Amino acid sequence: xxxxxxxxxxxxxxxxxxxxxxxxxxxxxxxxxxxxxxxxxxxxxxxxxxxxxxxxxxxxxxxxxxxxxxxxxxxxxxxxxxxxxxxxxxxxxxxxxxxxxxxxxxxxxxxxxxxxxxxxxxxxxxxxxxxxxxxxxxxxxxxxxxxxxxxxxxxxxxxxxxxxxxxxxxxxxxxxxxxxxxxxxxxxxxxxxxxxxxxxxxxxxxxxxxxxxxxxxxxxxxxxxxxxxxxxxxxxxxxxxxxxxxxxxxxxxxxxxxxxxxxxxxxxxxxxxxxxxxxxxxxxxxxxxxxxxxxxxxxxxxxxxxxxxxxxxxxxxxxxxxxxxxxxxxxxxxxxxxxxxxxxxxxxxxxxxxxxxxxxxxxxxxxxxxxxxxxxxxxxxxxxxxxxxxxxxxxxxxxxxxxxxxxxxxxxxxxxxxxxxxxxxxxxxxxxxxxxxxxxxxxxxxxxxxxxxxxxxxxxxxxxxxxxxxx
Amino acid sequence: xxxxxxxxxxxxxxxxxxxxxxxxxxxxxxxxxxxxxxxxxxxxxxxxxxxxxxxxxxxxxxxxxxxxxxxxxxxxxxxxxxxxxxxxxxxxxxxxxxxxxxxxxxxxxxxxxxxxxxxxxxxxxxxxxxxxxxxxxxxxxxxxxxxxxxxxxxxxxxxxxxxxxxxxxxxxxxxxxxxxxxxxxxxxxxxxxxxxxx
Numbered sequence: 001x002x003x004x005x006x007x008x009x010x011x012x013x014x015x016x017x018x019x020x021x022x023x024x025x026x027x028x029x030x031x032x033x034x035x036x037x038x039x040x041x042x043x044x045x046x047x048x049x050x051x052x053x054x055x056x057x058x059x060x061x062x063x064x065x066x067x068x069x070x071x072x073x074x075x076x077x078x079x080x081x082x083x084x085x086x087x088x089x090x091x092x093x094x095x096x097x098x099x100x101x102x103x104x105x106x107x108x109x110x111x112x113x114x115x116x117x118x119x120x121x122x123x124x125x126x127x128x129x130x131x132x133x134x135x136x137x138x139x140x141x142x143x144x145x146x147x148x149x150x151x152x153x154x155x156x157x158x159x160x161x162x163x164x165x166x167x168x169x170x171x172x173x174x175x176x177x178x179x180x181x182x183x184x185x186x187x188x189x190x191x192x193x194x195x196x197x198x199x200x201x202x203x204x205x206x207x208x209x210x211x212x213x214x215x216x217x218x219x220x221x222x223x224x225x226x227x228x229x230x231x232x233x234x235x236x237x238x239x240x241x242x243x244x245x246x247x248x249x250x251x252x253x254x255x256x257x258x259x260x261x262x263x264x265x266x267x268x269x270x271x272x273x274x275x276x277x278x279x280x281x282x283x284x285x286x287x288x289x290x291x292x293x294x295x296x297x298x299x300x301x302x303x304x305x306x307x308x309x310x311x312x313x314x315x316x317x318x319x320x321x322x323x324x325x326x327x328x329x330x331x332x333x334x335x336x337x338x339x340x341x342x343x344x345x346x347x348x349x350x351x352x353x354x355x356x357x358x359x360x361x362x363x364x365x366x367x368x369x370x371x372x373x374x375x376x377x378x379x380x381x382x383x384x385x386x387x388x389x390x391x392x393x394x395x396x397x398x399x400x401x402x403x404x405x406x407x408x409x410x411x412x413x414x415x416x417x418x419x420x421x422x423x424x425x426x427x428x429x430x431x432x433x434x435x436x437x438x439x440x441x442x443x444x445x446x447x448x449x450x451x452x453x454x455x456x457x458x459x460x461x462x463x464x465x466x467x468x469x470x471x
Numbered sequence: 472x473x474x475x476x477x478x479x480x481x482x483x484x485x486x487x488x489x490x491x492x493x494x495x496x497x498x499x500x501x502x503x504x505x506x507x508x509x510x511x512x513x514x515x516x517x518x519x520x521x522x523x524x525x526x527x528x529x530x531x532x533x534x535x536x537x538x539x540x541x542x543x544x545x546x547x548x549x550x551x552x553x554x555x556x557x558x559x560x561x562x563x564x565x566x567x568x569x570x571x572x573x574x575x576x577x578x579x580x581x582x583x584x585x586x587x588x589x590x591x592x593x594x595x596x597x598x599x600x601x602x603x604x605x606x607x608x609x610x611x612x613x614x615x616x617x618x619x620x621x622x623x624x625x626x627x628x629x630x631x632x633x634x635x636x637x638x639x640x641x642x643x644x645x646x647x648x649x650x651x652x653x654x655x656x657x658x659x660x661x662x663x664x665x666x667x668x669x
Contacts, residue, residue, distance in 0.1 A: 019661045020654060026636040028651065030661055032669055040556065042504035053648070068502060082502030089504045126669065133555040133579060149557035149583035151647070159651045161658055165634055167578075197489060198549040201578060231552065233578050254668040262668035297489050297552075318488045318548060325487075418554075420498045439493045439553060441516045 006272035008169050009236050010204045013144040013269070017127050019161055026163040032126035034061045034156050035112040036099070038083075038090040039068065039420070040131030044154035045093040055157045058098040062121055063090060065103055066111045068420035071383050071410035074105040079421035097157075110386020110412045113137040113351035117221060118388055120250025124239035124266040129156060134351045134436065136227040140220035141247070142239035142269050144204070147228065167233045168278035170203040171271075174211035176285040181470040183361065184219035185353060185434070185453035187211065188226045189291035189301045194281065196319075197299035201231035203279060206271060211285035212237060217246040218357045225352045226436050229298040238270035292338050292466050293438045293451040295326030300438075302338060304456065304468045310334030329440055330448050331428075339466050341450070345431035346380035346461040347443075348454050349410075350417035353434035354385030358454040359393045363401045365458040365469065372462050374406035380461040381408045381423065383415040407461065419443050432460035472588045474644035478569045479614040480542030483533055484606035490546060491553035492580060496562040509558050510565030543613055545602055546573040551580025560584045570615050572622070574599045585637045586647065590615065592622060592631045601627065617642055 007015070014029070021027040041063075048055065055061060065087050070078035077084035087104070094101035102109040108119060112130055116122040116138055124142040129135060131153045138145035152162055172191060192199075205227055207220075215223065220237050227235030244263050247253050254262050289303035300322070302309065311323040311334070327334060332341070348354070348362050359382065374380045382402050384390040390412055393399055399409045416423040417435035419442070425431055427446030434457050438449040452460070459467040500512040512524065518533060520526040527534045533541070544563065550573040551559060560583045563571065568589065574596045576584075584591040592615065594602075602624070605611050613624045617638070622629045633641070640647060651658075 020657050024635055024639065026634060028654070028658075030658070030665075039501050043506050043557075046504070046506075047648075051648070053652075080502075086502055086504060123668070131555055131557075133553065135555075147555035147579055149555055149560075149579060149586060151557060151583065151586035155648050155651065158648045159655075159658065160662075161651060163636070163647070163651070198552065198575065198577070201549065201575060228553075228579075231549070231577060258667045261666065265666060265668070297491075322488055418493075418498050420501065437491075437493070437553065439491045441497055442493050445497070445516050445522065 006274040008271040008275040008277060009142060009206055009238060009269055010144065010167070010169050013125065013127065014166065016125070026165055028161050029127060029164050031129055031156050031160055031162055032060065033121060033128040035116055035128065035130035035135070036061060036063045036153065037066050037112055037132065038086040040150050041093065041153055042086060042089045043150050044157055045097065047154050048097070048157055053158045055097040055099060056160045060160060061099045061157070063094050063099050063101040064109055064112050064115055065090060067414045067418070069104065069413045070421055071413050071415050071423055074411065076104050083421060107387055110388065111351045111354065111414055113225065114354060114385030114389065117141070117217065118250070118386060120247055120253030123247065123253065123262070124243055125269055129162065133228045134225050136232065136235045137221050137225040137351055139224040139227065139235040140217060140237050141243055142236060142266065144234055144236070146234045167204045168202050170200055170205045170232070170279040170281065171277040172205055172207050172281045173209040174207070174283050174285050175209050176211060177214060178211055178285045178288055179470065181455070182288055182290065183453040183455060184215055184222040186288055186291045188223045189293070189298065189451065190288045191283065192226065192230045192298045193291065193301040194283065195230045195299070197229065197297040198231040200227070203232055204234045204236065205232040206236045208238065213240065216357060217242060218355045221355070222352055226298065229436055239266045290453065290456060290468060290470060292456065294330065294332060294338065295323065296329055296438055296440050298436065298438060298451060300326055301451070304338050304466050305471065306338055308332045308334050308336045308338065339468060342465045343430045343432045343450065343460050344378055345425055345429050346378060346457050347383070347416040347431055347433040347435065348381070348457050349383030349385065349415050350435035351385065351414070352436045353454050354383060354389065356389050356392050358434065359384065359389070359398050362454040362458040363398045365455045366401055366405045366462065369462045372405070374461045375464040378461055378464065380406065381410055381416065383410045384412050386412050405462065416443055432457045432466070472644045472646070475588060475590055475617050475641045477614060477616045478542070479612060480569060481538065481540055482543045482545050482602070482606055482611040482613055483538040483541035484545045484603055485532055486547055486603055488547040489549045489552055492551055492556050492559040493553055495551065495559040496556065501556060501558055506561055507565065509562035513562040513566045537610060540567070542567050543570045543572065544568050545599070545606055546571055548573060548575045550576050552577035555579045557583045557587065560587045560589045564589045572599065572602065585641065588641060588644070590617065590641065594622065594629050594631060598629050
């Protein structure tokens with residue numbers, strides 16, 4: 001009898017996808033699913049044409065239009081000529097190379113990381129890549145999912161494989177249960193606040209513990225989505241009955257006996273009990289409060305009942321200087337109560353927080369304010385993550401709750417998360433945003449972003465400032 | 472991809488931590504379908520005073536006359552964090568950079584640099600600090616020797632390492648797609664053993 005070394009989930013995913021580890025070469029991994037969009041694919045297609053190479057597995061490749069589309073119109077040129085040019089190029093490329101495309105107005109269209117899961121394109125035990133750093137979202141299913149550059153997009157097109165160095169592993173355990181009103185966004189922001197914005201560089205993170213197990217699939221996606229925001233290569237959550245129930249019956253998911261076999265295989269994915277990780281971080285769920293970022297990277301975050309920190313609060317010279325720069329850019333004074341910060345823009349959307357549960361949570365907060373309206377000086381937009389989410393929300397009357405309160409109900413897309421379309425902040429705007437990055441200029445040159453949960457964003461729209469909803 | 476052997480060039484110090492890819496190349500310049508035309512937009516928001524990029528910001532280090540023509544970027548920790556846009560290394564390369572030195576890089580950005588032939592060199596924090604101390608006072612010129620994995624600057628000499636295959640690929644200008652396509656039989660054999668659901 002041989003005694004096998006205990007393995008982490010990452011190691012199991014690695015082993016089951018290792019095509020070859022030739023001497024002197026970076027290991028070659030098989031890619032099960034490739035999601036593409038208009039921004040990071042055109043140059044990859046151009047190189048395929050130049051070398052006269054086909055896409056090896058068009059059926060493993062799915063395309064959507066999401067990054068720079070208008071959220072006001074389904075017309076391809078509604079967000080400008082540059083965007084239209086890229087969108088048209090995607091249409092031509094998909095046609096020429098035989099790739100299924102969810103284009104403007106298609107019932108399956110939406111943000112890549114929203115449609116993958118909802119269509120059953122995202123499966124546990126697979127490797128999923130996309131030319132987008134928030135591909136880590138799919139790790140919520142126990143899939144090894146990560147963002148790649150355009151050269152790698154081309155490599156996957158031509159070979160259905162990628163060369164990858166083995167990452168280190170980090171376990172993040174969230175013990176116990178979060179308090180009432182604490183969202184998945186608060187959990188992940190609290191984690192990033194602990195690790196700092198580069199705390200997991202070089203690592204694949206596995207989230208575990210009671211608080212993680214208790215999350216729905218959509219909440220798990222929110223957690224995994226932001227793995228890149230503290231430098232992680234990918235984020236993983238062990239698939240369980242919650243996962244299998246979610247996947248079963250989805251359009252592209254396996255059916256019947258094949259599904260049963262899949263579940264049997266997926267059950268073996270979780271990390272072995274004695275598996276060792278290169279790094280371990282433990283948090284108590286009960287200590288996690290509602291979070292708001294105050295700075296210009298997602299690690300610069302604090303509880304909503306806290307105050308804007310001072311450079312003196314940091315001993316590390318780099319963090320100290322980052323704080324000085326962030327306060328200047330954000331036009332904030334140390335010591336200001338977070339609940340005294342007023343915003344003039346609100347964005348509810350993005351691959352982090354645009355799913356039906358996010359919209360229900362935001363609508364729930366709006367209803368709690370019983371008929372109160374969005375502050376007159378605030379522009380608040382709601383951008384569902386996909387047409388399916390939009391349709392579901394409308395069938396539940398959520399759109400009506402939002403529009404009655406003065407929110408704008410838009411069409412799906414990446415929208416103001418990165419502002420590649422016309423949903424851009426003006427210089428000096430201050431935005432409560434459910435997206436994932438508060439970098440300088442991310443939502444528009446000179447604009448200021450505070451990352452929050454959908455609940456907090458909705459409350460900020462109605463009250464004009466951040467609110468401790470659990471106080 | 473062009474082969475990389477040795478390079479000697481002027482260093483420009485950008486002493487800021489966590490420079491993300493949105494700062495390297497903002498989103499409004501990503502709407503191209505070609506690989507060229509990004510260099511002029513490199514560091515746009517810091518480099519130009521106006522939205523259209525017609526007025527250079529004289530205070531931004533890259534615009535200073537003493538650093539014109541620099542081909543080596545000395546950067547702060549966690550350089551290239553954020554999005555996976557390969558447009559960031561394309562922009563750096565088109566501007567004229569051949570080498571980036573930092574104490575740490577974000578993973579996706581690092582891989583993208585290797586894939587386009589822009590050499591990311593990770594040195595220790597102490598070594599990077601030494602260079603940051605030297606750079607503002609003198610026109611600092613460095614020589615990077617990839618085959619010998621050294622960075623030399625006068626009497627200072629540092630060593631660095633790269634993953635074996637990445638080193639080979641950069642030195643030989645390997646067409647990585649072509650290299651893998653030569654192994655198609657191995658890939659097909661792998662596919663033949665995959666379970667039905669996969």
